Amino acid sequence: MEMISKSKSFGGEQRVYRHKSTVTGTDMDFAVFLPREALDGFVCPALFFLSGLTCTWENVTTKGLPQLHAAKHGMIFIAPDTSPRGEKVADNESYAIGKGAGFYINATQDPWASHYKMEDYIANELRTLVIDALPVDEDAIGITGHSMGGHGALTLAMKYPGKFHSVSAFAPIVNPAAVPWGQTVFELYLGEDQEPWKQHDACMLVLAKGWDGDILIDQGTADQFLEEQLTPWAFEAACRKAGVDLTLRMQGGYDHSYHFVSSFLADHMAWHADRLD
Amino acid sequence: MEMISKSKSFGGEQRVYRHKSTVTGTDMDFAVFLPREALDGFVCPALFFLSGLTCTWENVTTKGLPQLHAAKHGMIFIAPDTSPRGEKVADNESYAIGKGAGFYINATQDPWASHYKMEDYIANELRTLVIDALPVDEDAIGITGHSMGGHGALTLAMKYPGKFHSVSAFAPIVNPAAVPWGQTVFELYLGEDQEPWKQHDACMLVLAKGWDGDILIDQGTADQFLEEQLTPWAFEAACRKAGVDLTLRMQGGYDHSYHFVSSFLADHMAWHADRLD
Numbered sequence: 001m002e003m004i005s006k007s008k009s010f011g012g013e014q015r016v017y018r019h020k021s022t023v024t025g026t027d028m029d030f031a032v033f034l035p036r037e038a039l040d041g042f043v044c045p046a047l048f049f050l051s052g053l054t055c056t057w058e059n060v061t062t063k064g065l066p067q068l069h070a071a072k073h074g075m076i077f078i079a080p081d082t083s084p085r086g087e088k089v090a091d092n093e094s095y096a097i098g099k100g101a102g103f104y105i106n107a108t109q110d111p112w113a114s115h116y117k118m119e120d121y122i123a124n125e126l127r128t129l130v131i132d133a134l135p136v137d138e139d140a141i142g143i144t145g146h147s148m149g150g151h152g153a154l155t156l157a158m159k160y161p162g163k164f165h166s167v168s169a170f171a172p173i174v175n176p177a178a179v180p181w182g183q184t185v186f187e188l189y190l191g192e193d194q195e196p197w198k199q200h201d202a203c204m205l206v207l208a209k210g211w212d213g214d215i216l217i218d219q220g221t222a223d224q225f226l227e228e229q230l231t232p233w234a235f236e237a238a239c240r241k242a243g244v245d246l247t248l249r250m251q252g253g254y255d256h257s258y259h260f261v262s263s264f265l266a267d268h269m270a271w272h273a274d275r276l277d
Numbered sequence: 278m279e280m281i282s283k284s285k286s287f288g289g290e291q292r293v294y295r296h297k298s299t300v301t302g303t304d305m306d307f308a309v310f311l312p313r314e315a316l317d318g319f320v321c322p323a324l325f326f327l328s329g330l331t332c333t334w335e336n337v338t339t340k341g342l343p344q345l346h347a348a349k350h351g352m353i354f355i356a357p358d359t360s361p362r363g364e365k366v367a368d369n370e371s372y373a374i375g376k377g378a379g380f381y382i383n384a385t386q387d388p389w390a391s392h393y394k395m396e397d398y399i400a401n402e403l404r405t406l407v408i409d410a411l412p413v414d415e416d417a418i419g420i421t422g423h424s425m426g427g428h429g430a431l432t433l434a435m436k437y438p439g440k441f442h443s444v445s446a447f448a449p450i451v452n453p454a455a456v457p458w459g460q461t462v463f464e465l466y467l468g469e470d471q472e473p474w475k476q477h478d479a480c481m482l483v484l485a486k487g488w489d490g491d492i493l494i495d496q497g498t499a500d501q502f503l504e505e506q507l508t509p510w511a512f513e514a515a516c517r518k519a520g521v522d523l524t525l526r527m528q529g530g531y532d533h534s535y536h537f538v539s540s541f542l543a544d545h546m547a548w549h550a551d552r553l554d
Contacts, residue, residue: 007536008499014536065342065539222285259284259291262342 001133004029010071011036014061023117023125024084030126031057033067033077038135045276046076046136047269048164050122050145050152053181054100056081060146063258064265073273076136080126082148084115096181097188103176104152105200107189116189119200122152123160142166142272146261147225148173148181150217154202154235158209166275168216168268170261171223174235177201181229203238214245216271218264220254278410281306287348288313291338296406300398301361302391307403308334310344310354315412322553323353323413324546325441327399327422327429330458331377333358337423340535341542350550353413357403359425361392373458374465380453381429382477384466393466396477399429400437419443419549423538424502425450425458427494431479431512435486443552445493445545447538448500451512454478458506480515491522493548495541497531 001019008014012035021028038044047070049060057079060066070077083089083102090111091098102118131138143164145153150172157167176182177197186197198204219232226232232248239246254260278296285291289312298305315321324347326337334356337343347354360366360379367388368375379395408415420441422430427449434444453459454474463474475481496509503509509525516523531537 007532007534008497008530008540009536010540062340062535065345067536067539068342068345068543220285253285255284257284258339259286259344262344263285263287266345 045140050149052147322417327426329424
């Protein structure tokens with residue numbers, strides 16, 4: 001992998017890397033913050049942050065100030081892209097389909113199947129790459145995300161037990177098989193048969209597989225997507241049924257923007273740091 | 278003035294306003310963070326942050342996370358634009374001249390003189406507007422800025438005694454009359470006669486007018502503009518001669534980017550909060 005930028009930040013370094021992904025068949029960029037401890041060679045806990053629709057690695061890296069909190073906790077912070085990129089990659093004019101909308105699943109339908117393998121990319125290829133190339137403690141890896149990325153965090157954590165050791169989410173899509181954003185993409189990427197959709201829906205996964213730990217979700221009450229796309233109460237009901245310890249905090253007056261994410265990112269990073277210690 | 282956006286943030290509100298400026302003869306946008314105390318109607322200290330070349334109100338508002346620190350200190354945070362905008366406003370293809378490069382001075386030469394009045398805009402019009410329209414304590418207003426905005430903060434503080442009660446800067450241009458960025462713009466905006474330039478140069482101003490307080494400056498040692506454009510040692514020498522209490526922190530390894538600004542913004546905001554208390 002090639003380092004395409006670096007800047008000193010909070011005593012550590014904010015870097016952006018590019019590498020050839022064999023899984024997506026494209027070049028992929030990701031951002032990583034290394035705290036001072038990691039630069040000094042110590043193995044550190046790490047947190048993956050999966051971003052939402054239309055985003056790249058850049059949004060949380062620039063707007064969330066994760067560096068402040070990661071430096072405080074001696075934690076590595078990894079922000080991947082949200083889809084494959086490049087001219088050969090299929091796309092759609094909707095912001096919620098194609099580039100910027102990988103949904104952290106492996107597409108099985110043409111034309112998406114050739115490059116849209118974001119599940120495999122995050123959970124296997126990129127996870128292994130950062131463990132091998134950076135001082136990431138492979139037994140202390142958390143995962144979180146915003147909106148589509150919250151869906152990614154919850155589903156990947158439950159699909160790959162032992163690979164991610166703590167999970168939280170900001171305004172996640174929890175029931176994609178039942179809401180417009182998810183249904184549209186699942187039909188295109190996975191096909192009209194809804195049986196395979198169940199493997200990619202946090203509400204169904206928590207009932208089928210559970211989660212060996214607690215889960216933290218923050219959700220703004222003034223979020224314009226709350227009722228139609230996000231429906232956190234569906235996940236709350238599923239966790240209650242599955243006996244999974246969910247803390248769902250309905251945050252009064254917050255919208256879906258990064259102002260919401262950055263307002264509670266310190267809490268989430270402290271929460272992960274406690275569990276990865 | 279018209280509110281064009283607002284989002285809840287850290288218990289307060291991040292807003293963007295638009296107003297017709299009689300000084301610049303254009304519409305002007307600015308961002309303001311109001312902490313919870315201000316929303317509850319309490320008069321609060323305020324900090325102006327003047328941005329650098331190419332920036333708008335958006336850069337520090339998005340990348341610096343001032344909201345976190347402003348909420349902590351119960352402080353209003355105001356981020357103005359860096360120049361007049363619009364089709365009728367003169368411009369130049371250089372990023373360091375014209376739009377995005379107002380330099381916080383009043384231009385006297387055509388075609389700049391008709392709209393480039395950023396000194397008057399910040400120190401008089403906008404300062405009065407926020408005092409009148411928002412719960413800003415007019416006796417507790419600080420000013421800071423980055424690069425060209427650091428020049429603006431230092432010079433406006435010294436030019437308008439009693440209007441700004443604390444001043445600091447991040448990687449400021451301190452001696453514009455002697456460096457390429459400043460010389461180019463001063464010649465265009467103020468004319469070839471260098472005598473009037475002295476009124477807009479922090480090194481000359483501190484010798485002529487002094488400053489009734491201490492000053493904090495942070496500067497990264499890996500800043501690509503350090504030697505040619507920033508030369509903080511010139512201001513250090515001038516402050517020593519003028520008997521002004523300057524703390525200049527040369528921060529090892531930091532560049533000119535917002536990674537540098539955000540790494541030390543907490544320190545600056547705490548420093549201003551102490552002095553505005």
